[in-house]
Amino acid sequence: MTLYLNDLGILSVAGGNGVEMLSRLLAGNRSGLIETDEYSPGKPFYVGEIRAELPEIEKRYSVYDCKNNRLLLAALNQIQAGVDRIKRKYRTDRIGVVIGTSTSGVRNTELAIAAVAGGLEKPSGFHYKQQQLAGGADFLAHRLDLKGPAYSVSTACSSSGRAFVSARRLIELDICDAVIVGGADSLCRFTVNGFAALESVSAGLCKPFGRHRDGINLSEAAALFILSRDEGPVRLGGIGASSDAYHFSAPDPGGAAVVKAMQTALIEARMTAEQIDYINLHGTATPLNDAMESAAVVEVFDRSVAASSTKGMTGHALGAAGALELGLCWLLLNSDDEEGALPPNVNGDALDDSLPSLNLVQAGQVLGRRIEHCQSNSFAFGGNNISIVVSRV
Numbered sequence: 001m002t003l004y005l006n007d008l009g010i011l012s013v014a015g016g017n018g019v020e021m022l023s024r025l026l027a028g029n030r031s032g033l034i035e036t037d038e039y040s041p042g043k044p045f046y047v048g049e050i051r052a053e054l055p056e057i058e059k060r061y062s063v064y065d066c067k068n069n070r071l072l073l074a075a076l077n078q079i080q081a082g083v084d085r086i087k088r089k090y091r092t093d094r095i096g097v098v099i100g101t102s103t104s105g106v107r108n109t110e111l112a113i114a115a116v117a118g119g120l121e122k123p124s125g126f127h128y129k130q131q132q133l134a135g136g137a138d139f140l141a142h143r144l145d146l147k148g149p150a151y152s153v154s155t156a157c158s159s160s161g162r163a164f165v166s167a168r169r170l171i172e173l174d175i176c177d178a179v180i181v182g183g184a185d186s187l188c189r190f191t192v193n194g195f196a197a198l199e200s201v202s203a204g205l206c207k208p209f210g211r212h213r214d215g216i217n218l219s220e221a222a223a224l225f226i227l228s229r230d231e232g233p234v235r236l237g238g239i240g241a242s243s244d245a246y247h248f249s250a251p252d253p254g255g256a257a258v259v260k261a262m263q264t265a266l267i268e269a270r271m272t273a274e275q276i277d278y279i280n281l282h283g284t285a286t287p288l289n290d291a292m293e294s295a296a297v298v299e300v301f302d303r304s305v306a307a308s309s310t311k312g313m314t315g316h317a318l319g320a321a322g323a324l325e326l327g328l329c330w331l332l333l334n335s336d337d338e339e340g341a342l343p344p345n346v347n348g349d350a351l352d353d354s355l356p357s358l359n360l361v362q363a364g365q366v367l368g369r370r371i372e373h374c375q376s377n378s379f380a381f382g383g384n385n386i387s388i389v390v391s392r393v
Contacts, residue, residue, distance in 0.1 A: 001172055005225045005390065006232035008334075009078030009182075010327040011071065012221035012314045013048035022331045025343045027076035028363045030313040033205055033217050039192040046205050048188055048219025048315030057139075060127055063127040064139035067103030067186040071222035072136050073139050075182065080224045082330040083144060086178040089230075091353065093147035093168055096176040098167045099137040100153045100183035102319030117171060120236075136184055139379035154319060157282075159183055161378035161386030165241055167227050176229060181318030192218055198249060206285035206316075209294065209307035209360060210320035210349030213285045220314025225322035225330070233334045237373070237389035238268025244383030250288050252383055255296035262300045262307035265375060269389040273301045276389070277367055278332065278342055280325045280376040283309020284316055285347070289379065298356040308345035308361040320331070322378035329374035333392040340367030353360025 008018060013032025015021030024032075037044040054070040055077060076083070086095060086343075108130040112122050129135050133153045141150035153162045160183025167181035195201045195218060202215035227236065242264070244257035249263060251258070264271060279301070282293055297307065310328060317324050328343065335341075345360040370392070378386045 001229065003168060003171060003229060003236045003328055004232035004393070005234040005236055006228055006230055007079040007082035007226040008223065008327055008330050009075035010324065010330035011050065011074050011225040012228050012317065012324055013050055013219055014314050016052050018331050025081050025310055025313055026341050028115050028313065028344045028346045030205065030346055033315055035255060039112040039187055039189045040196060045192065046188055046217045047192065050220045055322060061143060063129045064126060064128040064135055065125060066108045068103065068105045068389060069123055069139045069186050070079055070100065071184045071186060071220065072099070072140060072224065074223040074226040076140060079224055079226060083180065086226060090177040092145060094172045094177040095146045096148040096167065096179040097137045097141045097146060098153065098163045098179055099140070100163035100319050100323060101133060101136055101185055102154055102156050102159055103159065103185045103188050103191055104133050104213040107186060107189050110189050118380060123326050140180060140354065155384045156380035157318050157321055158378045158384045158386045159319035159322065162241070163202035163323065163387060165239055166237065168239065169225065171229065178222045179227045180222035180224055181227050182222070183320040185320040186220045187218060187317045191224045197274065200286055202285060202377045205348055206312055207347040207349040208283040208285040208312050208345055209290050209351055210285065212349050213287060213290060213330060213352070216284050217284055219317045221317035221320040221324040223320065223327040231393065233393055234330050235391045235393050237271065237391050238265040240264030240268065240387040242385045251292045251379060251382050253288065253292050253338070255292045257318040257383055258292065258296040258379065259299050261385040262296065262377065265389045271373065271389065274307055276301065276373050276375050277340070277371045278374045279305060279307040280329055280374065281307050281309045282379045283311055285311060286304040293377065294355040295360055297358060303357055304359050306342050307358050307365060308343050310343050316337045322386060325378070326376045326390065329376050329390050332371045332374060333390060338370055340369050340371045342367060
């Protein structure tokens with residue numbers, strides 16, 4: 001069965017829509033990463049906080065009103081015409097919603113707890129549904145009056161990559177004809193301080209594959225796709241999923257399960273590694289991840305394949321990272337650029353020459369022809385790995 005990614009709605013600190021985001025990422029713009037202590041009082045970190053005005057959630061859906069769901073609504077507004085099309089074509093009980101997230105609206109809970117702890121009344125607009133991991137999928141299904149399966153996937157940094165596994169399965173099992181699939185994550189103290197406690201947050205701007213890399217810059221993002229059998233501009237070629245359970249938070253340095261995920265995605269797509277034009281690396285800028293991923297990529301691909309981590313510009317959007325970075329691949333494949341401009345690996349540092357050598361994209365680097373096939377990696381706590389291949393139609 002051939003499935004297509006028909007539409008994309010996307011926003012991040014690199015831009016409020018696909019056109020804006022692609023332009024800034026190709027230019028190597030990392031201005032969206034700012035230093036603040038809003039989420040870690042007294043200890044500022046660089047984060048990617050979306051400060052643009054977001055659409056308001058109607059009063060009748062106020063129990064879902066949180067930044068995470070406003071991010072989803074902003075992405076939804078970009079694909080509303082596509083959603084209307086599939087609603088005209090398919091019964092509403094045959095359209096699903098699968099959302100990846102790791103934070104949902106936890107920030108609202110933090111603010112509510114802080115108010116009560118300070119002797120104030122709990123905010124009148126607070127509702128527990130704002131922090132539910134399934135809240136985003138529930139909100140979209142209610143707002144669009146969809147009756148099909150609606151749920152969230154939460155596997156840390158691979159959440160919205162895993163969402164594609166679930167969405168594809170719903171169509172393959174003939175439960176759905178189309179699925180709105182993607183992810184959203186928003187900043188909160190829980191994640192910023194949690195990763196700081198793990199000593200995984202960079203002291204400055206993150207440095208993917210850099211010699212002095214020291215951690216991540218946490219960020220916000222949302223991306224929504226329409227997945228269906230209807231032919232669209234981008235084909236979902238293959239998905240490789242694996243779990244190694246090596247360590248709660250550290251990757252298996254051997255990377256065997258990551259290699260398996262990448263190879264499985266290629267096999268499902270009926271492609272060879274040599275056919276991939278660009279790899280969007282997980283590239284968190286942590287010492288262990290980048291070392292493992294470099295070795296794994298070299299084992300599967302020729303060292304000449306163009307690759308980069310775009311987290312040096314977008315930050316690490318955790319549960320939304322998989323959908324965000326697959327969205328970038330969708331934008332590259334949907335572009336009419338005959339030179340094949342590639343997103344650079346921005347890190348403000350010298351590359352770590354102790355790592356296996358990769359063709360990490362430099363500013364202004366082009367493929368020299370249209371980009372036809374991309375692969376995107378997402379890895380998570382517990383060794384939960386996803387690799388996805390997408391192709392131009």
